[in-house]
Structures are given as structure tokens and as C-alpha cells.
Amino acid sequence: MERINKQAQSQTYQDKPVIQEHQQSDGGPPVLNEKEEVKEYLKAESQNDSGDESSSHQNQIDTHFKPSDPLIINNYMYIKEIYNVNLSPTLISLTTHNCSNIRVIKKSIRKEKLINETQLGYARNECIIHSQLKHENIVELYDYTETDKEIVLFMEFCNDANYFEEKIEASLTPIMNQYKLQSYANDILQGVDYLHSIGVIHSDLKLQNALVNRPDADDSDCGELPIVKLCDFGLSHIMSTEYGGKALMVEKCGTSGYIAPEIGTKNTLVGPEIDLWSFGVMLYEMCTAYKPTKLLNYRYGIEIGGSIINILKIQSRDALKWILKKELLRLKPYSILGFKMTQEIDLNDKVHHP
Known part of the structure; x- marks a missing residue:
């Protein structure tokens, strides 16, 4: 499911590690309640501080690959190409979400340019891991899918990325x-x-x-x-x-x-x-x-x-x-x-x- 917070509507995208959200009626990205967001964040911080040393570095990642329906690609309108190097399997484009008009980065990993199954595994692993990361100092992955030709990730736009x-x-x-x-x-x-x-x-x-x-x-x-x-x-x-x-x-x-x-x-x-x-x-x-x-x-x-x-x-x-x-x-x-x-x-x- 795509996740874009309230500040994203002004394209600052400063989400918090722990969030509460509700889904928009148009099926677009959810909007967050900032007060509840802060409360949950402070609560989580308190719980983290009270934990013992043995809890650090525990694996909290679900390792299952769960791509969305490829039809989600139609929810985004292409704006321009940002990165495309001939030998690289990665193609990066700027898009906008059709309902919210929010700028979103589309990262396409072209399977034909992947050398072997190991690289395909890395591409899927990227989706698995990134989709579960929620922190203001991590670019957020809103959604991902896979087709016969490519793996596609839709993620947060940063206005001075380079x-x-x-x-x-x-x-x-x-x-x-x-x-x-x-x-x-x-x-x-x-x-x-x-x-x-x-x-x-x-x-x-x-x-x-x-x-x-x-x-x-x-x-x-x-x-x-x-x-x-x-x-x-x-x-x-x-x-x-x-x-x-x-x-x-x-x-x-x-x-x-x-x-x-x-x-x-x-x-x-x-x-x-x-x-x-x-x-x-x-x-x-x-x-x-x-x-x-x-x-x-x-x-x-x-x-x-x-x-x-x-x-x-x-x-x-x-x-x-x-x-x-x-x-x-x-x-x-x-x-x-x-x-x-x-x-x-x-x-x-x-x-x-x-």
C-alpha cells in the first residue's frame, strides 16, 4: 500500500518512524494524523529506551516478497527521465501520483540487463527490505510490483537529491x-x-x-x-x-x-x-x-x-x-x-x- 504523509502534499516528505494513518477514499496515499503520529513516536522511543542490550540488532524483517498488482503502474503519470545508463539495469524516472498529484520517484530494474539469478535476487531483496523501513532519515518506499520485464519501485521524492x-x-x-x-x-x-x-x-x-x-x-x-x-x-x-x-x-x-x-x-x-x-x-x-x-x-x-x-x-x-x-x-x-x-x-x- 502506498504511504505518503501529510507534509508530502507540500513535497517535504518528512515522515516519522512510527505512524498512524487512514486511507483516502479515492484509494490514493493515506494522510497521517500528526498529533497521533508524535504520540506514537514518543511511545516507541520510550519502549526502545527501556529495552535491554539483548534486544539490539534483532532481525525484524519479513523476508517474503509481496509485490502489488502490476496495474498500480497506471496510477502514476510519467514526467521525465532522471537516470538511464546503457549498461545499468536501473532506470529512474520522475512521476506524479494521478489522484494526489504528488511527485514520486519510479525506479525500474530491467530484468534483461540483469546478469544472473543472483542479481534478480538482490532486486527482489531490495523491495522486501525497503518496503518495511519507516524512518524520517530513510527514503520511503510507497509500493512495488513485478512484471515479466521489470521490477518497479515507487518511492519518496527528495527535492535536492543530488x-x-x-x-x-x-x-x-x-x-x-x-x-x-x-x-x-x-x-x-x-x-x-x-x-x-x-x-x-x-x-x-x-x-x-x-x-x-x-x-x-x-x-x-x-x-x-x-x-x-x-x-x-x-x-x-x-x-x-x-x-x-x-x-x-x-x-x-x-x-x-x-x-x-x-x-x-x-x-x-x-x-x-x-x-x-x-x-x-x-x-x-x-x-x-x-x-x-x-x-x-x-x-x-x-x-x-x-x-x-x-x-x-x-x-x-x-x-x-x-x-x-x-x-x-x-x-x-x-x-x-x-x-x-x-x-x-x-x-x-x-x-x-x-
Whole structure:
């Protein structure tokens, strides 16, 4: 069932982790009661805080593939193509929902371009996992379906989706505003913490998979910052008690420069720590506009800790120190940017630290 909250009607799409909803009479996306939404959110937070350590990282994902009727495709009107690379199976388009006129992203995974059954499994796994994620720092998946030719996902539209890619990777401009950097990093950590809390490892965290949604003019005038939302769960893994609370990565996956060094070529047991490695690279890149792998003579496992802070611009340096102190109390800079992580890291007491 498609889910778009009340704020989505102004195209800000800032949904909460726990929601109550009612269905519109036209069969379109439901509208949320914001007061009840907040009450449920606070209630859930209280329950989470009272839980014991053994409840963390439990698998809460239903692993069944449940596509909607392919006729749902007719509920959306094509606007324009956003992404289409010849060798990629993925086609991304902007659409609008026929009844609500809300902008929605359509992601089509073309089966003819998938190399093998493993890739088809990853595509279906993306639908299974993403459809169950409900958090304001996760791009929401409204619905998905499968036809003979493609798997189609309809998801939340972010109005400045390519911000990090254009500013940092294309323009080579670091984020100089300390408060923005702190806010962006915290948003990413909140999303990652949520994923880990329900037993999901993203496995492909990178700047291209962190989308920005900016507030409308009125909220922006009040000083509200943009919100960062994580997307693309095509390589995600589900932690299992079968593997001691970790996940089995059958084949090495991820994006070069962001992949944790402990990931082997085949059959690697992985945990939340691989996402923390990738986050460290993202944070470094936001501060400097290049990956730590671009440093002269850099290689995995080499301690470059002293130089990491010193090479940053003053504003970004202060922000990085703040983040490392407040959000990653048990991590030193070199442990997330230059050392192999050998133990699981729990973010639960860090993303909520004052």
C-alpha cells in the first residue's frame, strides 16, 4: 500500500518512524494524523529506551516478497527521465501520483540487463527490505510490483537529491558550515542506527545514496535545515542468529573506496561495523571533498590519525571533532578512516547523545 504523509502534499516528505494513518477514499496515499503520529513516536522511543542490550540488532524483517498488482503502474503519470545508463539495469524516472498529484520517484530494474539469478535476487531483496523501513532519515518506499520485464519501485521524492554528488564529487567543494555538517552527519547516523536496530546492514553507504530534501520556504525562513535520507537497499543484508547476529555476504559488494577492508571476495560474515567504515569515508569526504584513499601512500590498515585532523579546513575540522566526540565516543578518527574494524559497534547510545 502506498504511504505518503501529510507534509508530502507540500513535497517535504518528512515522515516519522512510527505512524498512524487512514486511507483516502479515492484509494490514493493515506494522510497521517500528526498529533497521533508524535504520540506514537514518543511511545516507541520510550519502549526502545527501556529495552535491554539483548534486544539490539534483532532481525525484524519479513523476508517474503509481496509485490502489488502490476496495474498500480497506471496510477502514476510519467514526467521525465532522471537516470538511464546503457549498461545499468536501473532506470529512474520522475512521476506524479494521478489522484494526489504528488511527485514520486519510479525506479525500474530491467530484468534483461540483469546478469544472473543472483542479481534478480538482490532486486527482489531490495523491495522486501525497503518496503518495511519507516524512518524520517530513510527514503520511503510507497509500493512495488513485478512484471515479466521489470521490477518497479515507487518511492519518496527528495527535492535536492543530488546535493552531495554535485557539491562534493563534481565541484570538489567541502561542507564548510559546521552546523550543516553536524546536522547531515547526524541524519545519516540516525538512519544507520535505525537500520541496525531492526537487523539490516546497508552494505553500500556512500554520498550518492544520501539524498537531501530541503524544507519549504516558510520552514527554511525559520532556520530549519535540510534533512538527509538514505536510499538504495539493493545490496543490503539481513542479520541472522544463524550467523551469530551477523549476515553472510556471499559475494563482495559495495562501492570502491567505501568498502570495509575486512570484506573478503566470497562468503564473508559481516556486521554493522562495515556501515560504520563507509560512514567514516562519507564524513571525511564531506569535510575535505575527497576520499581518504586519495591521500598519498594511503592504504588500508595504515595509521594516519595525526594528519587527518590537520589537513581539514578550520570550520570542517571543528565540526569533525564535534561529531567524533559527541557521536562516536568510542571511535578515534583513525579507527574509522584508517584501521580495520574488528568488533561490532553499537550506535544506539551515540546518535542520541546530547
